[in-house]
Amino acid sequence: MIRVSVGPGAIDVAAEYAAHDAGGHGASASFVGRVRGDDGLSELFLEHHPVLTLAGLEELAATAAARWTLAALTLIHRVGGMAPGETIVLVLASSAHRGEALAAVEFLIDRLKTDVMLWKRETFGDGRVGWVEQRDGDHERAERWVPGQ
Amino acid sequence: MIRVSVGPGAIDVAAEYAAHDAGGHGASASFVGRVRGDDGLSELFLEHHPVLTLAGLEELAATAAARWTLAALTLIHRVGGMAPGETIVLVLASSAHRGEALAAVEFLIDRLKTDVMLWKRETFGDGRVGWVEQRDGDHERAERWVPGQ
């Protein structure tokens, strides 16, 4: 079972985990990413392309499913406006063996952080708003600051 | 927050995850291990030492908490009799950064598989019962087969 989803709805981690649990697979590994409220961030807005973003996620999932022996794989990315603490992304992989599940999750979250077709806009408590620039290594820099809107 | 628990009760993964979610940490990584029904296994029984098993788990958790920057860590091991598909172990680590959470989970599940003070007894559908021998590398061998009781 491969389930890939992208949309503005809140991610129900417990429900997704319950679906894997029902499979009774020997091992499930997961990763949950949440909005960090660093530097007074008040909202993170993720913009996506209705076709390309989902296609990219599906391709990543297919790559992982081909590389590791997985019994079930769930990849959900939220888009739209989110407050600090809210869940942006869930990666959940189940397998008969722990090594496969863990490796698939690590691969997927690393690739998601760089490859997936999303644009991030940060809004801060003091009114600054800016689109995040493409990563240079592991370092994010805000492209430029424009007045809040 | 470090939470370590060992006991015969079913592990409520959703509740443990909800506790980490409430913290709003940037990243949560988890591992769930379930009983595998290989070779017609009908029950896995885990025997523990009331003092040493918990102490060993607490030491593992403290080691991980010292090595990685974790906002929250949960380590729960079930003991007693379990059917295939039931959850034996949960490792859940949260951190501001994904690398820390993922590395801590991987470290803990690897060490749990070898170091923790538990003895496994397998019962199969055809009546065979046996205590699992100490691991030789990554390979488990059943010590000897004795008639079911």
Added chain:
Amino acid sequence: MALKISYFAWVRERMGVAEEAVAPPDDVATVGELIDWLGARDERGALAFAEPQRIRAAVDGQMVGADAPLPQGGEVALFPPVTGG
């Protein structure tokens, strides 16, 4: 040539719309030429496409380069480099 263009992220914000129908002249035949034409067309285009090398494009849901031909009656998406999940 009739085209539908969609804009994303700061390109969308600077253009002031998420999508629009355009009809560039016949000598605008590639994606790169479309970007140049939009950049010269008006003030918002000048703002959005001041640095054409920073613009990425997809035609009918496929990523393409600047020399890709424009699709007759199709869709062109223009956007900045992605910033990951």
Added chain:
Amino acid sequence: MALKISYFAWVRERMGVAEEAVAPPDDVATVGELIDWLGARDERGALAFAEPQRIRAAVDGQMVGADAPLPQGGEVALFPPVTGG
């Protein structure tokens, strides 16, 4: 010497009890000597302790070696090598 002994896993199954109070003679002074004494005491002991080198021990909740002294009035746990989680 009065001792409480607890058994685990197949040692427990072979001994037929999870714990018992014992009073070995005075020349049984270490954990290793206790294991030998239990192995010679009766049939279940012979079965459980046929291979003394496979037996691990803890005294009052601490892992110890075969030459560890027995605790006066304390607890000794005897068990096979652990098999992990």
